[in-house]
Every structure is written in C-alpha cells, then in structure tokens.
Amino acid sequence: MDTINIKIAGLGGMGVLSASFVLAEAAFIAGYDVKKAEVHGMSQRGGSVASDIRFGDRVLSPMIPGGEVDYLVAIAPEWADMHRAELRVTGKMLTPADVEGFANKRALNVVLMGALSRLLPIPEAAWLDALAKGFPAKLHESNLAAFQFGREKIEPPTLQPSQN
Numbered sequence: 001m002d003t004i005n006i007k008i009a010g011l012g013g014m015g016v017l018s019a020s021f022v023l024a025e026a027a028f029i030a031g032y033d034v035k036k037a038e039v040h041g042m043s044q045r046g047g048s049v050a051s052d053i054r055f056g057d058r059v060l061s062p063m064i065p066g067g068e069v070d071y072l073v074a075i076a077p078e079w080a081d082m083h084r085a086e087l088r089v090t091g092k093m094l095t096p097a098d099v100e101g102f103a104n105k106r107a108l109n110v111v112l113m114g115a116l117s118r119l120l121p122i123p124e125a126a127w128l129d130a131l132a133k134g135f136p137a138k139l140h141e142s143n144l145a146a147f148q149f150g151r152e153k154i155e156p157p158t159l160q161p162s163q164n
Contacts, residue, residue, distance in 0.1 A: 004071075006071045007053075012047050018135070024053050026130035029126040033058050070088060071091065072087055101149075112150060114154070131144065
C-alpha cells in the first residue's frame with residue numbers, strides 16, 4: 001500500500017495532539033508502519049499546533065513532503081486556508097463546517113476522526129481500541145459517541161476537495 005499522508009492542524013487545547021495519537025495508534029494497531037511528527041507552537045496559550053501522520057507498508061520519514069497531504073483535518077477553521085496549498089490535487093479536507101448537529105464542541109477532534117475513519121483502510125475495531133488508549137476511562141463514553149457521530153452522520157461526499 002502506498003503511504004497515506006494526513007495533516008491535523010488547529011490551536012493548542014483543541015485536541016490536535018490527541019487526534020493525531022488516536023489516528024497513529026489506530027494505523028499501528030491495523031498493522032501499518034506509522035510515522036508522526038508534531039509542531040507545537042504556544043500550545044498552552046492557543047498557539048498553532050500541527051501534526052503530520054503518515055502510514056503505509058513502509059514509511060521512511062515522518063514529515064509529509066510539500067503538496068502531498070491526502071487528508072487535511074483543520075480543527076480550527078482558519079487553518080484550512082493556511083494549509084490548503086499542502087494538499088494533493090486529489091486531497092480532501094475536513095473542517096468544523098462539515099460537522100453539523102453535534103453540540104459538544106470539546107469533542108470536535110474526535111467527531112472529525114470518526115468522519116476520517118470512513119475514508120481510511122483502518123478497521124473500526126482498531127479505531128475503537130486507539131480511542132480507549134488515547135483518553136481517560138471517564139471520557140470513553142462521550143468520545144465513543146463523538147466518534148460514532150462522525151463516522152455515521154458525516155457523509156464523505158461533504159468533504160471539501162482542495163482548491164489548488
């Protein structure tokens with residue numbers, strides 16, 4: 001399998017690093033070679049945070065080469081435009097605008113992972129295992145509900161193609 005490249009971007013405190021952990025862990029559980037790199041800005045103060053996650057049969061570098069992002073998950077809407085140029089021509093973008101009807105904005109990162117999960121060759125069981133590993137037990141039910149909402153209610157055709 002070719003390497004799949006995903007960038008998750010947002011602001012500190014929005015769950016970028018948690019989402020990248022869940023994605024990387026799910027891919028690892030599914031048996032893929034996984035590499036991850038993170039850029040932490042002033043994350044404790046709402047600064048920029050981005051994470052590159054790459055997985056496939058064999059991944060040599062954690063950094064996504066320019067113009068090769070397959071999926072951009074912009075947890076903060078303003079990061080969609082900032083990172084749009086990094087998408088492949090066939091790349092897809094997920095943003096908060098794709099999420100309607102989910103009230104708990106603190107779980108937006110998990111809702112977006114649920115939507116992304118429908119597009120990736122990772123079994124649902126691997127995602128659920130990764131969610132359990134990535135969050136405290138007291139948050140398991142709410143995160144499971146957020147993940148399932150994204151997986152079931154956000155249709156992949158609503159994902160925004162890049163405008164490169």
